[in-house]
Amino acid sequence: MSLQLKNLTKTYGSQKAVNAISFDIKEGEIVGFLGPNGAGKSTTMKIATCYVPPTSGEAWVGGFNVAEKPMRVKQITGYLPEHNPLYLDLYVHEYLTFVGKLYGLTGQKLKGRVKEIVDLCGLTPEQNKRIETLSKGYRQRVGLAQALIHDPKILILDEPTSGLDPNQLVEIRKLIKMISQQKTVLFSTHIMQEVQALCDRVIVINKGKIVADDKLEFILKAHATGSVIVVQFEGKIDEVKLKSLPGVKEILTMESFSYKVIADGTVDVRPEIFRFASEQSVSLIGLKQEENSLENIFRDLTITPAMHEKED
Numbered sequence: 001m002s003l004q005l006k007n008l009t010k011t012y013g014s015q016k017a018v019n020a021i022s023f024d025i026k027e028g029e030i031v032g033f034l035g036p037n038g039a040g041k042s043t044t045m046k047i048a049t050c051y052v053p054p055t056s057g058e059a060w061v062g063g064f065n066v067a068e069k070p071m072r073v074k075q076i077t078g079y080l081p082e083h084n085p086l087y088l089d090l091y092v093h094e095y096l097t098f099v100g101k102l103y104g105l106t107g108q109k110l111k112g113r114v115k116e117i118v119d120l121c122g123l124t125p126e127q128n129k130r131i132e133t134l135s136k137g138y139r140q141r142v143g144l145a146q147a148l149i150h151d152p153k154i155l156i157l158d159e160p161t162s163g164l165d166p167n168q169l170v171e172i173r174k175l176i177k178m179i180s181q182q183k184t185v186l187f188s189t190h191i192m193q194e195v196q197a198l199c200d201r202v203i204v205i206n207k208g209k210i211v212a213d214d215k216l217e218f219i220l221k222a223h224a225t226g227s228v229i230v231v232q233f234e235g236k237i238d239e240v241k242l243k244s245l246p247g248v249k250e251i252l253t254m255e256s257f258s259y260k261v262i263a264d265g266t267v268d269v270r271p272e273i274f275r276f277a278s279e280q281s282v283s284l285i286g287l288k289q290e291e292n293s294l295e296n297i298f299r300d301l302t303i304t305p306a307m308h309e310k311e312d
């Protein structure tokens with residue numbers, strides 16, 4: 001089932017939290033929704049899950065318009081809201097049974113489904129504990145379990161890994177990856193590495209506007225301005241000459257005849273460096289191009305939005 005937004009706008013007072021955004025997520029896609037705090041991610045997700053109405057524009061979830069068929073949308077959508085609101089004084093099993101009932105499950109079907117989802121989310125040993133006694137990672141599992149109880153085809157997860165320690169993070173990512181099979185998933189984050197770990201398409205939002213929507217590899221390529229080459233020689237070389245090679249902007253000295261060569265990106269400077277080494281009669285023992293860092297690209301996309309803004 002697909003998720004489509006058409007010119008969607010949400011205004012709070014005079015502020016446009018979401019400003020005429022459009023995108024189309026096809027059945028089975030797992031899409032990372034990336035953007036800094038206040039960009040409009042949660043607002044978009046609240047509209048797609050019928051928690052707030054749009055000011056203008058349309059949201060279609062699984063072929064249903066959220067403004068016209070909110071009950072149908074909720075039947076096919078699982079939603080983990082930001083900050084994972086839970087009833088802390090309920091027991092895990094009790095809470096999931098309660099949510100299952102809200103979705104109309106009863107009797108053996110309800111019992112069976114709660115058991116299934118408890119197992120799937122790795123909650124079997126914790127199911128008879130009160131939610132307030134659980135660690136953040138386990139609470140997040142409960143949050144995912146409640147989003148999945150009615151076997152939705154579309155999953156909307158708002159910052160599902162925020163605030164987790166590194167071990168919990170790995171576990172929750174694994175769980176998301178597993179439960180995302182055969183579902184259409186939109187999950188928000190402000191961590192680019194997370195997108196890389198979980199999906200291949202990314203939609204970047206900044207100040208209520210979509211500033212990028214593509215496969216991660218294309219975004220990486222499109223923003224590969226300049227390059228950094230780490231080079232190691234066997235012995236001493238003429239640093240001034242290295243710096244004056246065509247295409248080289250700067251060199252940074254590292255340890256034992258190693259340098260970071262910053263190139264302007266117009267030409268591949270690696271063949272030049274190779275020739276230079278032979279001219280200097282020194283062996284080249286390392287030559288490696290560094291990938292443009294994900295953080296740099298994220299910053300580039302979201303700090304100078306005027307340069308990249310895509311008109312919808």
Ligand code: ADP
Pocket residue numbers: 012015016017018035036037038039040041042043044
């Ligand atoms: P994100 O989830 O990307 O951090 P949000 O969608 O929560 O961003 O917020 C987008 C903008 O809308 C922010 O500037 C936020 O302050 C504002 N906003 C969100 N919800 C409300 C609200 N209920 N009332 C007023 N402003 C809001």
Ligand code: MG
Pocket residue numbers: 038041042043082158
């Ligand atoms: Mg948010």
